[in-house]
Amino acid sequence: MSGAAHHHQDNDFLFKYIFSTDHKMISKQFFITGSFMGLIGMFMSTIFRLQLGFPGESFPFLESFMGNWAPDGILSPDKYLALVTMHGTIMVFFLLTAGLSGTFSNLLIPLQIGARDMASGFLNMLSYWFFFISSCIMIASIFVEGGPASGGWTIYPPLSALPQAIPGSGFGMTLWIVSMALFIVSSLLGSLNYIVTVFNLRTKGMSMTRLPLTIWAFLTTAVIGVLSFPVLFAAVLLLFFDRSLGTSFYLSDIYIAGSALEVDGGSPILFEHLFWFLGHPEVYIILLPSLGITSEVVATSSRKPIFGYRAMIGSILAIAFISFLVWGHHMFVTGMNPFLGAVFTFTTLLVAIPSAVKVFNYLTTLWKGNIKFTPAMLFAIGLVSTFITGGLTGIILGDSTLDINVHDTYFVVGHFHIVMGLSGAFGMFCGIYHWFPKMYGRMLNKNMGYAHFWLTLISSYGIFFPMHFLGLAGLPRRYYSNTEFPMFDNLYDLNEIVTWFAILAAFAQVLFLFNVLYSMFKGPKAPQNPWDSNTLEWTTPVEHIHGNWPGEIPEVHRWPYDYSKVDENGDYIGGADFIPQTVPLGENERDEGH
Amino acid sequence: MFDLLILVAVILGLIAIAKVIQVLELANNVKGTSSYIVSEKDNRTQARLMPVFLISYFAFIIWQVVKWGDEMLPVSASEHGVVIDQLMNITWMIIIPVFILTHIALFYFAWKYAYDKNRKAQFYAHNSKLEMLWTSIPALVLLILILYGLSVWGDVMAPLTEEDDPIEIELYSRQFDWTARYPGEDGVFGKSDVRLIAGVNMLGLDSTDENAWDDKYVKAEFHIPVNRSVQFYFRSQDVIHSAYMPHFRAQMNCVPGMITQFNFKPTITTAEMREITGNPEFAYYLLCNKVCGAAHYNMKMEIIVESEEDYNNWMNEQKEFMEYGKYSFSNEKNDINKEVLAKSTEAETKNSAL
Numbered sequence: 001m002s003g004a005a006h007h008h009q010d011n012d013f014l015f016k017y018i019f020s021t022d023h024k025m026i027s028k029q030f031f032i033t034g035s036f037m038g039l040i041g042m043f044m045s046t047i048f049r050l051q052l053g054f055p056g057e058s059f060p061f062l063e064s065f066m067g068n069w070a071p072d073g074i075l076s077p078d079k080y081l082a083l084v085t086m087h088g089t090i091m092v093f094f095l096l097t098a099g100l101s102g103t104f105s106n107l108l109i110p111l112q113i114g115a116r117d118m119a120s121g122f123l124n125m126l127s128y129w130f131f132f133i134s135s136c137i138m139i140a141s142i143f144v145e146g147g148p149a150s151g152g153w154t155i156y157p158p159l160s161a162l163p164q165a166i167p168g169s170g171f172g173m174t175l176w177i178v179s180m181a182l183f184i185v186s187s188l189l190g191s192l193n194y195i196v197t198v199f200n201l202r203t204k205g206m207s208m209t210r211l212p213l214t215i216w217a218f219l220t221t222a223v224i225g226v227l228s229f230p231v232l233f234a235a236v237l238l239l240f241f242d243r244s245l246g247t248s249f250y251l252s253d254i255y256i257a258g259s260a261l262e263v264d265g266g267s268p269i270l271f272e273h274l275f276w277f278l279g280h281p282e283v284y285i286i287l288l289p290s291l292g293i294t295s296e297v298v299a300t301s302s303r304k305p306i307f308g309y310r311a312m313i314g315s316i317l318a319i320a321f322i323s324f325l326v327w328g329h330h331m332f333v334t335g336m337n338p339f340l341g342a343v344f345t346f347t348t349l350l351v352a353i354p355s356a357v358k359v360f361n362y363l364t365t366l367w368k369g370n371i372k373f374t375p376a377m378l379f380a381i382g383l384v385s386t387f388i389t390g391g392l393t394g395i396i397l398g399d400s401t402l403d404i405n406v407h408d409t410y411f412v413v414g415h416f417h418i419v420m421g422l423s424g425a426f427g428m429f430c431g432i433y434h435w436f437p438k439m440y441g442r443m444l445n446k447n448m449g450y451a452h453f454w455l456t457l458i459s460s461y462g463i464f465f466p467m468h469f470l471g472l473a474g475l476p477r478r479y480y481s482n483t484e485f486p487m488f489d490n491l492y493d494l495n496e497i498v499t500w501f502a503i504l505a506a507f508a509q510v511l512f513l514f515n516v517l518y519s520m521f522k523g524p525k526a527p528q529n530p531w532d533s534n535t536l537e538w539t540t541p542v543e544h545i546h547g548n549w550p551g552e553i554p555e556v557h558r559w560p561y562d563y564s565k566v567d568e569n570g571d572y573i574g575g576a577d578f579i580p581q582t583v584p585l586g587e588n589e590r591d592e593g594h
Numbered sequence: 595m596f597d598l599l600i601l602v603a604v605i606l607g608l609i610a611i612a613k614v615i616q617v618l619e620l621a622n623n624v625k626g627t628s629s630y631i632v633s634e635k636d637n638r639t640q641a642r643l644m645p646v647f648l649i650s651y652f653a654f655i656i657w658q659v660v661k662w663g664d665e666m667l668p669v670s671a672s673e674h675g676v677v678i679d680q681l682m683n684i685t686w687m688i689i690i691p692v693f694i695l696t697h698i699a700l701f702y703f704a705w706k707y708a709y710d711k712n713r714k715a716q717f718y719a720h721n722s723k724l725e726m727l728w729t730s731i732p733a734l735v736l737l738i739l740i741l742y743g744l745s746v747w748g749d750v751m752a753p754l755t756e757e758d759d760p761i762e763i764e765l766y767s768r769q770f771d772w773t774a775r776y777p778g779e780d781g782v783f784g785k786s787d788v789r790l791i792a793g794v795n796m797l798g799l800d801s802t803d804e805n806a807w808d809d810k811y812v813k814a815e816f817h818i819p820v821n822r823s824v825q826f827y828f829r830s831q832d833v834i835h836s837a838y839m840p841h842f843r844a845q846m847n848c849v850p851g852m853i854t855q856f857n858f859k860p861t862i863t864t865a866e867m868r869e870i871t872g873n874p875e876f877a878y879y880l881l882c883n884k885v886c887g888a889a890h891y892n893m894k895m896e897i898i899v900e901s902e903e904d905y906n907n908w909m910n911e912q913k914e915f916m917e918y919g920k921y922s923f924s925n926e927k928n929d930i931n932k933e934v935l936a937k938s939t940e941a942e943t944k945n946s947a948l
């Protein structure tokens with residue numbers, strides 16, 4: 001970081017707000033872009049939920065802004081699939097991968113390890129701009145002829161490879177591939193930067209076992225991303241070849257739209273393997289940052305050290321490692337060798353062990369705590385609940401035998417929304433409520449936060465819990481309506497209830513959006529350390545400056561979880577229920593992280 | 595114009611809310627409370643909401659079970675399905691208590707340990723014994739589940755043998771319908787190739803292959819005899835589909851370019867299932883369960899399970915491949931057959947037994 005160059009930039013609007021290389025600004029850019037995408041994704045879900053809750057009913061306002069996607073106010077079947085696909089893609093990649101990691105890894109890595117910025121501010125800026133362009137292309141793909149990609153976020157060929165198969169597999173699909181390629185570049189630039197920064201730029205005294213769990217989670221997430229996203233890149237590249245250059249990596253023996261194609265020897269199963277080699281770790285790319293964020297918030301708000309710090313790190317690493325060995329559980333019924341299925345069942349159920357450890361450690365952290373119910377803490381508690389609820393149904397899906405009958409049904413939709421969608425979203429909300437003062441120097445309104453939390457929690461379970469029942473009744477996912485099978489006739493009401501909750505959920509997010517926008521400009525000024533927290537970011541000035549600390553970077557003397565530490569007489573050491581990492585160890589004090 | 599008005603109304607509404615919040619905040623400042631610092635009162639309120647939520651959550655789940663429990667799939671209509679259901683029930687019996695206990699702990703702790711300025715949190719950073727305990731107990735339980743699950747898996751996926759004397763059916767998928775093919779009297783499926791698809795020869799059967807001549811194929815519904823194993827082969831002509839027969843706890847993807855397999859033995863006839871469910875209209879279905887295009891949600895076939903006798907009668911009524919039209923199949927050149935077959939008219943397709 002050369003100081004001179006930065007002085008020049010300070011004066012320049014363009015470089016301060018647009019082409020900023022400052023990690024705090026880039027974090028905000030990711031937050032705003034990611035949230036914007038998230039809003040679109042959510043809006044899409046309410047529209048297709050209208051169709052599912054009230055199949056065949058006409059909603060004239062749909063036609064007024066969607067035109068021929070909803071003739072006579074009824075969403076058309078192929079555009080239903082287009083919306084589901086875009087919803088899934090946006091939520092998984094744009095909101096909960098780039099939006100989540102981009103916001104918090106960028107904000108917190110330098111601040112919590114005591115670095116003046118990322119290892120490479122320039123690459124960091126590029127990472128954002130690749131993401132931005134990728135987002136624009138993905139949004140643009142909605143408006144092209146034939147509509148956007150419509151084969152599901154998993155874009156299995158041949159459906160995604162052949163424009164004859166579904167309108168969305170035309171130009172819209174090409175744009176999907178281009179957008180994802182840029183997205184992957186963005187993700188790799190970001191992740192490499194995070195990894196290098198954590199390993200090389202920690203301040204004096206900040207050993208690996210003094211890192212907050214957030215940093216451990218972000219670091220591990222970045223490593224997973226670097227190892228798995230290139231595989232997705234390869235997969236979509238080959239798909240691109242199949243689509244545009246006449247190769248047949250994934251295609252063989254196909255007769256469609258009245259003629260047999262000149263393709264031979266390929267297999268869509270190859271694509272599935274490549275896709276899920278990323279696809280499963282992707283779940284943890286979403287989940288781990290959320291677990292890191294909530295670990296930090298649970299400890300701070302319980303005024304207690306996180307229980308089993310080392311076990312928490314160990315389980316993060318174990319989950320990351322196992323996540324690379326389980327991709328086949330998405331393919332139990334593709335005709336894979338049953339022996340292989342058995343191996344994947346084994347590895348999949350193993351993940352439950354470190355996950356269970358995490359849950360018990362959360363619970364023990366709450367036990368005998370002194371809990372301050374900030375909105376962030378409420379979302380952290382919510383996450384523990386969703387992580388348990390969704391994780392347990394994973395034991396059913398991960399068992400190849402049981403998966404035969406629930407695979408690709410609404411049971412799966414319920415499961416992954418709860419364990420990944422809700423946990424990811426709750427982690428993100430938790431982080432925003434907790435670090436908003438650090439991001440914008442202002443406070444969010446807590447009462448709106450409370451209302452937002454309860455409405456979100458209630459509507460979330462209202463949406464996704466009933467889906468387990470739909471799935472157990474045999475209802476497949478990605479169905480435009482369940483009116484075609486008499487066996488689903490009695491499920492109408494249930495579907496309607498889900499839709500009402502989805503509408504409620506959407507309103508709750510408007511509340512959040514409002515709170516954020518309002519507080520960004522009008523919120524009360526943030527104090528130096530609003531949550532009495534130990535970590536380094538709260539030692540930086542409230543007003544952002546380049547290089548984060550005006551003088552020397554502080555030295556670290558202890559782990560981050562010295563909350564409510566008492567001496568022999570039962571008095572707080574240091575006189576308060578928290579001891580920041582910058583405070584040297586007392587005479588008889590032990591550093592607990594070691 | 596109307597849309598514009600709505601937009602204006604929404605914006606005005608938001609501005610109004612913003613003003614109200616500002617006023618409330620000012621009022622807070624006057625009262626000395628704050629809109630962001632968590633007060634004692636907040637802690638009490640939120641803490642109380644914890645058990646309230648827990649109870650409502652449980653109640654909501656119980657309500658669903660009571661109200662929708664009957665809509666779940668009825669007893670398994672296949673032999674292996676009964677074993678799968680047992681495994682499912684045992685898994686639930688492990689999952690549900692864990693769910694209940696951890697949720698009680700979570701919300702109870704949150705309620706019980708709400709902030710009190712006269713109390714100190716207990717500095718409790720680790721306990722190796724406890725951690726070993728809750729690593730090894732889940733590990734043990736999971737090990738049992740894995741072993742049990744895999745033993746069932748082995749049975750379910752085991753190939754049939756001669757002794758099972760299975761009937762064989764090929765389920766052929768395309769956008770957006772199913773065709774079921776039976777090998778006919780000779781018990782051997784004729785060769786097929788997508789490049790031979792034409793007109794009424796919708797499966798691309800190779801008419802130069804004598805084995806194909808007596809193959810029978812049907813649409814809309816297919817029949818199977820009760821208590822006899824069925825060996826299914828699955829093929830697809832265009833994109834990936836998935837043959838999902840939930841009542842039989844059976845599912846297998848149909849992948850273009852390869853043949854996949856599954857087998858089961860139906861144990862309950864359609865008529866019997868109508869009695870069991872008390873629904874005189876009850877029908878078994880084959881559904882498509884892999885998104886395959888716009889009409890994916892409507893890609894179905896009825897499955898009729900009946901006595902061996904009824905099944906044979908039905909089978910005898912079905913046309914053999916050779917009977918489609920008056921074409922004689924020569925053994926010489928495929929191209930000729932293709933042309934001949936292509937001539938078969940739409941009308942004929944409709945008139946045939948299909």
Ligand code: HEM
Nearest residue numbers: 042045084085088091092152153420421477478479502505
């Ligand atoms: C407002 C809240 C949400 C609602 C009402 C909602 C609803 C739904 C529904 C009903 C489906 C299934 C549609 C079908 O199979 O036909 C679906 C699919 C999906 N959702 Fe959501 N969802 C929400 C939030 C999220 C979030 C936060 C995520 C983030 C992970 C997410 C990720 C996905 C994915 C990956 C799919 C699968 C898309 C596909 O089948 O290709 N959703 N959503």
Ligand SMILES: [Cu+2]
Nearest residue numbers: 280327329330
């Ligand atoms: Cu997975």
Ligand SMILES: [Cu+2]
Nearest residue numbers: 835882886893
């Ligand atoms: Cu299909």
